[in-house]
Amino acid sequence: MIPLSWSLALSAVLFVIGVIGVLVRRNALVIFMSIELMLNAANLAFVAFSRDMQSLDGQVFVFFVMAVAAAEVAVGLAIIVNMFRLRETVFVDEINLLKG
């Protein structure tokens, strides 16, 4: 059996990759994928704990996270598509209308 610490380490690595992706990438789609990566890192931690503690609670949480993530993807993609239509770019540096 895979020890809990391995799963948690993988989860942490995935999460940090996601954070770095959000911080350094400029393409909105890639930032979006990085966010998904962070969510799934959390899901992995949930599932690992769930198995380790012999409790289904963690798995239920994962379903919720997946459902919310799906909704978020729909909305987020819609925003990105619209932004692309308006500004013809998906690079977040160029979307700076709110800058004073």
Add this chain to the structure above:
Amino acid sequence: MADSNAPMLWLIPALPLAAVLLNLLVGGRLGRKGIGWLACSAVGLAFLVALRAVLRLAALPEAQRTVTDTVYTWMRVGDLSVDVSFLLDPLSAVMALVVTGVGFLIHVYSTGYMAHDASFRRFFLYLNLFMFAMLTLVMADNFLLMFVGWEGVGLCSYLLIGFWYTRPSAAEAGKKAFIVNRIGDFGFILGMLILFTWGGSLEYTRLFAVAPHVFAVGSTVITTATLLLFLGAIGKSAQLPLYTWLPDAMEGPTPVSALIHAATMVTAGVYMVARTHVLFQLAPVSLQTVAWVGAATAVFAASIGLAQNDIKRVLAYSTVSQLGYMFMACGVGAFTAGIFHLMTHAFFKALLFLGAGSVIHALSNEQDLRKMGGLAPRLPWTHGTMLVATLAIAGIPPLAGFFSKDEILSSAFASGNVAVWILGLAGAVMTAFYMFRLYILAFRGKPRLSHEAEHHLHESPPSMIVPLAVLAALSVVGGLVGPPMQEGGHSFARWLAPVFAGGAHGAAPHHAVSVATEWGLIALSVVVALAGIGLAFRVYLQDPDAATRLRERLAGLHRTLLNKYWVDELYDATAVRFVHGAAQSFWRFWDTKVVDGAVNGVGHVFEGCSAVLRLFQTGFVGTYALFFTLGVVALLLHFLRH
């Protein structure tokens, strides 16, 4: 309100107010005819409601003739409790009837006079607003609500004097009226504060009930309070030394001069003194002041009226002078006579102004008496009614002015103030003289019209003539309610008795004079009036050169009178220039340096702070996310350490 005897008094001021609101909302769609109807019918209805209320009041036994109608409690702060509440007693009944009655006639007249004015709707808006304020003033049952009306009429006066605001002189005159009145209002407010501090209430009935117990007769407090109130009356009623705004107020349309600056608003000061007679009777010094200011103004203004050439200015000085008579009456304790003269004056002076307006209308806006003359056959109705009014104001029996002026003069004589009486008599001669000078210059003799005016000359339309006729009728019969030498006072005095008899604490009782003396006084005032009239006819009609000779012989006096004793110049040189200079320096130093400096300083501080804080707002989402992450990491480390 629950009292079925309270005949919805609030309706009387509310009707003109409703007309104002309707005019504001839908006046644009009504057209001139609709606006005229709306404005007139509101005031006409108010008159009918007032009449019904007064008839009900008259049906009550004499002691109970005080009806109040509380609409709601305006404010209750500590000891101060003020209601929006209307009072109908014999005094406010007279005022309400005069205001709505004469006001209605002038509204009707205005529909004809203003028919061709571009701002027809605005005119009636202001006029109705004025009626609302004036009715609030006369029907309020406490000082504060009266003050609301007091300021309201001041505002409307300002708006209507400056009605033709594109004319600089009209705009100036409006400002002058407003600012001079401010001085008086300042006195009114201070007087009100003193009365509340010592008397504990601003409601008439309560205050007047406690006044004799709180204030000793002739004490400094009551003398100061009443003198301050009288300062308010001086400003509003254009007495010495604050009369200068009224002649300039003639820049307004003539119906406004008739309504506001002759019949109603300017009499508010007299009404206020009469209303607070209980307080004034506790302060003999104040009463003396009132009498002397009134008498001095009566003579002073009449003398200026002798030499003016503008038909409306003659009437304006005449108004100032007649208001002086009313104060004179109040000052010698004859409040009934003062109110009586207020009423008759409202009739004949409104008529004089409306007649003058009819002349001005007929002559295409010519106001200079030197360019009139011989109008009698061309304007028969205007001439006839004007003649009635002129006779009435000169004091020829049995017209209205005779009874009231004679009562004032005999009261002054009876009270022992012989000097005041002599001044009044001198004023009466001058009144008769300048009024007939005006009449002769306008209607008799040879026409001196300009060619253009001659060409357009026409009698006024019926909407203007009918009010003239009604007012002429009132000027004839209006005095008959108060003939002299009646056992127990004449009917007008008996009507007002419940108001004025109640507070005779420490007052000089009405000195009775013998019948022979009274006849003598009457004969004297008639002779005096006839002398003034005869002199005017001699100088201006029989011998036109006599006027020129007289003017040349008394050149210095004539110049002094023509220039109104240079009082305006004096005020300009002292008060106006001083205040103006002070305001300039305050503006330069205090406003621009201190006030603006403080405001801009605060602004600069925030500007500097935001310049620093702005550096964090890069506008790049990545930067925000970085700070966000760093924050989370910092928090995480913080919690993991424990």
